[in-house]
Amino acid sequence: MKKIVLYTLLLVCTCSSVLAKNYSRKEYIQKYKDLAIKEMERTGIPASITMAQGILESRNGNSDLARKANNHFGIKCHDWVGPSMKFDDDKKGECFRKYNNPYESYKDHSEFLTTRPRYAFLFKYRSDDYKRWAHGLKKAGYATDSRYAHKLISIIEAEQLYKLDRKGAGKDFYAEPDASQLADIDGDLSIDPFGARLEVANGIHYIVSKKGDTFYSIEKNLGVERKKLLRYNDLPKNYILQLDQRLYLHNKRNKAARGYNFHRVKEGDSLYSISQQYGVKLKKLCKYNRVKKNYKVEPGERIWLRKKKR
Template sequence: MLRINVYKIIIILPVFLFSNILAGNKKLTEVYVAIYKNIAVSEMRKTGIPASIKLAQGILESDLGRSDLAYKANNHFGIKCGKDWTGNIFYKHDDDLDSSGMVIESCFRAFSSPEESFAAHSDFLTDPSKLSRYGFLFALGSTDYAGWANGLKFSGYASDPTYASKLIRIIENNKLYLYDEPVALPKQNIDVPVMVRNDVIEMDKTYHYVSEVKASDIKYEKAKTSRSTRYNFLKINDLKALYAKGDETAQEIASRTGKDVFEILEFNEGISSPDDVFEQGEIIFLEKKKKSFNDENNGFHTVEGNETMYDISQKYGIRLESLLAKNNLNINVEPLSGEKISLIKNLSKKETPKHRIVEKFESYVDLGGLK
């Protein structure tokens, strides 16, 4: 009898502890949102960044304010120093590598308060120097949290391949979308060099990006409607592309876009079968990618973190084989963080970016054809 009771305790205790952990995290999330919802809404009204996205990123990046970076440096968004930062700094291991491929300490910004971190997050995304990277997000509207989540993942804000789905789950589980609202700001025309939606992206005098879409035209859609046949189309390198809704085959996308499935296979590297599945947020090209980037003012890309050549080819709408050839690289290597990748001209041998050798096909682990 005693043995049976012991077994019951052993079985029940982990379940009890797990339930308590979940309940505790739920309470901590409620406290976190209560503390920072006002600054998130305030920043949304200034910049157009959805409050739900800012709160979800803060929750995820800071582990509800419990991470070392958040606790010791008041940095809730993992914002690194960058070359122009002159404030306080905090070092911790992240995803930066040295020349031998070993992980080294990364430099992060340290703030005087968490609220300063929330404002810096807005400044980071609206920085004019990052317009080509994040500018297209501001055409989505402040109520399209699913579009923002997928766009942040595509733009390389974080290296986690499940980053978008994590943000969406946090937002929906905690109803953070209730803090979002349509935003309209004073406007001034500006061109976005890399990616533009069908909407016109505009910017006010303080470099805050807003969409020309009227507040009355903004339709709120939760991510769970993402299996609909309506897509968010975008332009990359003057090529038409779209975000996958998730769990869609190449054949399904071809049918929904009026394309031949073999065109989808031809235009998207790593996809070899009509039955290959695209994950939510993946970029799917509806036209053949080009050999070079078409903006002569943006001839190089600086590698960040663990970006691969495939990631870069997707970001700029360049064929992977062409991008590799321009930089004297082959399929079995990846560039080191901080290296400059040529998007237009062919580099000489001595200009070849520093790189590391990878296992065959490592670069393609996120592609539909090799899942």
């Protein structure tokens, strides 16, 4: 009887190992390149960088973290409130984020880079400048490996992933995957209509409202709640969205980007418009200039965008 049980267990293990297919690097690229391109068009993160990070962090999608938690980028829990799993990494039993599908992992990778201040400087680089992005990720502390940037660049150049950064190049990169290859990727793979409209100021993503936009449509497409949009943009609760309005999708900064110490007021400027132009919180502008929110600026006046040096 024990022999039969042992044989059955061996058979199950053998079948499981056969079913758990190991992807090659090229198979991984073919399977997930569309997600990397989608995120590039939505956020500006180079598809080559996203793809190389996925390859390196998930070992071509074959790591336990990728298989059991759909986590392709090795992102730990940090301030995560969703599902999680424990894996050994730098320390034993570290907490890692768990996703329902790979697409959620790719989207959260974008969210991780676009919302953390230490990565803000990366978005000053072009989306086809993969070398600067690779070195920038290492500089910002994405990984502890001293050769992290060189490994990403090596993967990108070996697989010619830089071709993914060119507009419309994805369809000609390897063979186009059929429906069965994307069967395990849930969610809408169509390009977010707001994606091409994302712009960056002071390291913060924003859009400019167009005809037909509403707070509801922005929330639906970009996932930012109305109350957060109002808070991020120093707007009152009963505010009605205006045409051609700059709307930040994350909190504005406490000071302007390096090199912008003050703004020389022009005709038509207001303290609020200056706050939006430079991505600086309105209350901080008031503090730096020792004025109140309803203060009326005058043409030629100097408005400080960061604490004045004494």
